[in-house]
Amino acid sequence: MSGVKAFVDNGFSGIDFLRHFLASPEFTTSTLKKIFPSGKTSQGKEGLVNEIIYALNDGVISENDVLLAYIEQPKQWLSFQVGKHLEEPQLADVAFLLRNFGDEKWYGTIFNKERNKKWYIRVHKVSNPSFIGIGEARKLDLSQNIRWMVAAEIGDGYISLHWNGFSSSVYEDNDETLKQNQFTYWKYIPQFFDELKELFKGEWENPNLYKLVLSDLWDKYLNKAIGGFKYEWAHLRIRAEASGVALNARSSGSSDIDVSGLQALSKQLAKSAIESLGLEALEDSPKFSDVENAILRTIIREWGTKSYEFRLDRRNVITGNEISDKEHKKEFVFKAHCYFGAKPKSEQPDALIHLHCYIEYGGSTGALDFLINEIELGEKDDSFYL
Numbered sequence: 001m002s003g004v005k006a007f008v009d010n011g012f013s014g015i016d017f018l019r020h021f022l023a024s025p026e027f028t029t030s031t032l033k034k035i036f037p038s039g040k041t042s043q044g045k046e047g048l049v050n051e052i053i054y055a056l057n058d059g060v061i062s063e064n065d066v067l068l069a070y071i072e073q074p075k076q077w078l079s080f081q082v083g084k085h086l087e088e089p090q091l092a093d094v095a096f097l098l099r100n101f102g103d104e105k106w107y108g109t110i111f112n113k114e115r116n117k118k119w120y121i122r123v124h125k126v127s128n129p130s131f132i133g134i135g136e137a138r139k140l141d142l143s144q145n146i147r148w149m150v151a152a153e154i155g156d157g158y159i160s161l162h163w164n165g166f167s168s169s170v171y172e173d174n175d176e177t178l179k180q181n182q183f184t185y186w187k188y189i190p191q192f193f194d195e196l197k198e199l200f201k202g203e204w205e206n207p208n209l210y211k212l213v214l215s216d217l218w219d220k221y222l223n224k225a226i227g228g229f230k231y232e233w234a235h236l237r238i239r240a241e242a243s244g245v246a247l248n249a250r251s252s253g254s255s256d257i258d259v260s261g262l263q264a265l266s267k268q269l270a271k272s273a274i275e276s277l278g279l280e281a282l283e284d285s286p287k288f289s290d291v292e293n294a295i296l297r298t299i300i301r302e303w304g305t306k307s308y309e310f311r312l313d314r315r316n317v318i319t320g321n322e323i324s325d326k327e328h329k330k331e332f333v334f335k336a337h338c339y340f341g342a343k344p345k346s347e348q349p350d351a352l353i354h355l356h357c358y359i360e361y362g363g364s365t366g367a368l369d370f371l372i373n374e375i376e377l378g379e380k381d382d383s384f385y386l
Contacts (some may be wrong), residue, residue, distance in 0.1 A: 006146045006166040010130055011103050015053065017097050022049040026149075027070060035069045036061060067110045071119045071151045071162075076335075079189050079354035080160035082375065083204035084384040085136020088154070091199070094121055101125070101147055106199065108152075122192050124152040126183060128168045148183065150192055158372055159196060159204045161189055162364040170290035206353050207375065210340040213308065214301060216378060221312055222293055229314040232330065235263065237309035237337060238300060266296035306350050309337035311361075334370045335361040 009017075019107045022032065023045060032048040036055050043051075055061045080342070094107040107264040108120035126146040132139055151162040152240045165185060196202060267283070270292035274281040282288055301310065313330040341353035357367045 004166055009145050009147055014099050020050060036068055063098055064110060067094060068112055071110055074359045075162040076164050078162055078357055078367055080158055080368055081204035082158045082207050086201035118154055122151040124148045126168055152196060160368050161192060163317035177238050186349045189352055209338055209353050213338050225317055227241050228317055230317045232313045234311040236311055238305055239307045240305050266292050269295045306342040307337055307339045311335040317330050332361050336367050
């Protein structure tokens with residue numbers, strides 16, 4: 001098996017296919033333990049795979065148990081749309097994918113009865129060539145394929161796609177070499193949305209992620225106290241077109257803005273603006289913070305932000321006093337790198353509205369739950385989104 005962090009198929013089927021699938025990077029050891037919690041917790045991944053296969057054959061667990069655990073693993077990437085659908089068609093039997101590679105189409109349904117969720121899987125074949133032999137006997141082997149599977153949740157008022165990224169081998173004809181390239185997921189996700197719209201008669205549309213993040217959530221949570229919690233917002237990364245922290249314009253390309261430098265700039269501008277009005281610029285005052293945040297947001301908006309990463313945490317507040325770090329650890333709320341789809345005709349990820357999510361914050365499902373909840377709250381309170 002190659003070092004690719006995905007399932008590489010070598011032409012197996014049946015039990016052999018299932019064994020290699022469960023043993024692949026597609027399943028973590030913790031997920032395997034979740035599938036069969038009564039197994040021996042001290043054994044390694046190979047032992048857990050064997051126990052799961054025995055349990056499946058004996059009817060102790062079901063195919064849906066295995067697939068649900070697989071599909072609910074926290075994933076790296078998320079894209080979602082909001083709207084409604086009219087139909088729920090009968091798709092190909094998803095259990096087939098446990099023992100066979102499958103065709104390039106949609107499979108479903110996978111049920112989570114406890115949370116009343118329905119999941120579907122899209123199979124996509126990715127060639128992963130390799131060389132076998134050495135010297136003059138070396139030959140190009142085109143038999144290996146990566147099975148990339150995208151999970152879709154069809155929810156009440158939204159549709160979401162979840163997936164993991166990987167690098168695969170690409171053969172270069174000009175110098176007869178293999179190169180490891182990032183798989184271009186952003187070229188396929190729009191197609192998968194279109195397929196689901198046709199199958200489910202869906203009327204989903206992209207959310208205004210730019211407004212949701214840089215206006216609605218920013219105004220609501222940035223250093224605010226809500227419902228007994230003090231929220232902490234951290235700016236982590238900004239990608240802008242033809243711009244740098246020091247406002248040194250570039251003719252083309254993108255630049256990674258140093259966030260600490262950006263915050264230092266906004267702080268100095270806030271100080272200058274307040275002092276120009278003949279006021280005392282106390283950096284620990286609420287008014288200074290408001291001016292600084294307004295300048296920072298203006299810089300981010302006006303400098304053509306293509307993507308933005310931030311982290312949102314919270315701590316308890318007791319009688320107006322924040323609990324110290326030693327007394328109470330912060331609670332993780334949200335962390336993601338948000339791509340705003342600023343260049344829809346691009347051949348790069350900036351063509352797609354999506355998010356890079358973090359496992360410690362619940363991965364793609366954790367990010368989705370937070371954002372959908374915020375959108376629903378905004379719909380109930382029009383003033384929040386106007």
